[in-house]
Amino acid sequence: MENAIMHTKDLRKHFGDVAALNGLDLVVPPHVVYGLLGPNGAGKSTTLKILSTLTRPSGGQAVVGGFDVARDPGEVRKVIGLAGQDATLDDKLTARENLRIFGRLSRLGARGARRRADELLERFSLDHAGNRLVGTYSGGMRRRLDLIASLLRAPKVLFLDEPTTGLDVRSRMEIWDTVRELVAEGATVLLTTQYLEEVDQLASTVGVIDHGQLIAEGSPAQLKSRIGSHIDVVVESSDHLASAVSVLESLTGRRPEVDGSRITVAAVDAVPSLPQIVRELDASGAAIRDVGIRQPSLDDVFLSLTGKTVDSEKSLEVQEAVA
Ligand SMILES: Nc1ncnc2c1ncn2[C@@H]1O[C@H](COP(=O)(O)OP(=O)(O)O)[C@@H](O)[C@H]1O
Numbered sequence: 272m273e274n275a276i277m278h279t280k281d282l283r284k285h286f287g288d289v290a291a292l293n294g295l296d297l298v299v300p301p302h303v304v305y306g307l308l309g310p311n312g313a314g315k316s317t318t319l320k321i322l323s324t325l326t327r328p329s330g331g332q333a334v335v336g337g338f339d340v341a342r343d344p345g346e347v348r349k350v351i352g353l354a355g356q357d358a359t360l361d362d363k364l365t366a367r368e369n370l371r372i373f374g375r376l377s378r379l380g381a382r383g384a385r386r387r388a389d390e391l392l393e394r395f396s397l398d399h400a401g402n403r404l405v406g407t408y409s410g411g412m413r414r415r416l417d418l419i420a421s422l423l424r425a426p427k428v429l430f431l432d433e434p435t436t437g438l439d440v441r442s443r444m445e446i447w448d449t450v451r452e453l454v455a456e457g458a459t460v461l462l463t464t465q466y467l468e469e470v471d472q473l474a475s476t477v478g479v480i481d482h483g484q485l486i487a488e489g490s491p492a493q494l495k496s497r498i499g500s501h502i503d504v505v506v507e508s509s510d511h512l513a514s515a516v517s518v519l520e521s522l523t524g525r526r527p528e529v530d531g532s533r534i535t536v537a538a539v540d541a542v543p544s545l546p547q548i549v550r551e552l553d554a555s556g557a558a559i560r561d562v563g564i565r566q567p568s569l570d571d572v573f574l575s576l577t578g579k580t581v582d583s584e585k586s587l588e589v590q591e592a593v594a
């Protein structure tokens with residue numbers, strides 16, 4: 272815990288009868304991207320709101336940069352930046368004007384705010400559009416500007432709530448590059464996302480939350496290895512099922528599932544190679560139509576942990592709103 276840049280202990284948040292957070296224990300080391308994953312309503316946004324002092328916890332503790340969010344919210348605010356889903360940019364002002372206003376609100380002073388706005392626009396390649404009204408920006412540019420606005424005070428800790436939801440692939444990758452750069456410079460980023468590829472690409476650690484609790488944690492590779500690889504075999508006819516099943520069972524140490532002429536088994540501890548599977552099936556005399564091994568994706572991990580797929584309805588909604 273001494274090394275953590277932030278942690279929560281038995282964190283709770285109730286909205287009337289709804290327990291949004293139900294004893295969340297989170298430990299985030301410094302200088303990493305920590306990805307918070309979970310189905311809709313799991314408590315991700317609530318966690319970010321509490322850590323960024325926008326909402327007070329109902330119970331438990333949350334500490335950011337050494338300061339308790341309930342006792343020292345002012346100190347916490349000095350070290351954090353937040354890019355939320357509801358951008359607060361003013362469409363009728365230019366990007367530069369927006370940033371200057373935010374800078375002054377962040378107490379950078381008029382000159383400091385102007386200098387920092389110019390610096391950030393240039394650094395994150397929005398200089399050319401700095402004097403355009405934000406109302407004319409594309410969804411990707413807006414989101415980038417929102418991120419820049421959260422960087423005005425060079426935060427040590429940055430909270431990003433679904434920073435790329437609804438963005439096209441190119442804009443998404445631009446945001447990823449920005450996040451990587453910030454972390455390389457020493458920032459710590461806690462982000463939520465609906466895109467599992469995003470945490471696969473960015474996060475060194477993933478925390479999966481469901482019903483307001485942490486249910487799994489690890490690097491993307493560690494989480495995937497817990498699921499194991501899926502081996503799929505299709506036999507020529509049912510006559511060959513029994514021998515193929517017994518080969519797969521002895522190779523993986525697990526009981527395969529049979530559906531018609533298809534046999535499926537998850538290999539977790541012992542993962543045989545494809546040539547090895549083919550050789551053994553051959554030797555058993557089983558006639559095979561198809562063999563395949565599928566590496567698990569984070570989607571598989573998510574599904575197996577939460578019983579749900581990542582919500583895609585919402586991302587479509589946002590996409591329309593952004594378009
Ligand atoms: N201001 C609020 N008032 C009432 N209920 C809320 C409020 N904010 C969140 N909730 C509820 O808390 C739970 C967690 O919400 P949230 O943290 O937004 O989840 P996520 O970001 O993981 O989708 C949900 O059941 C949600 O409906």
Ligand SMILES: [Mg+2]
Nearest residue numbers: 315316317432
């Ligand atoms: Mg949310």
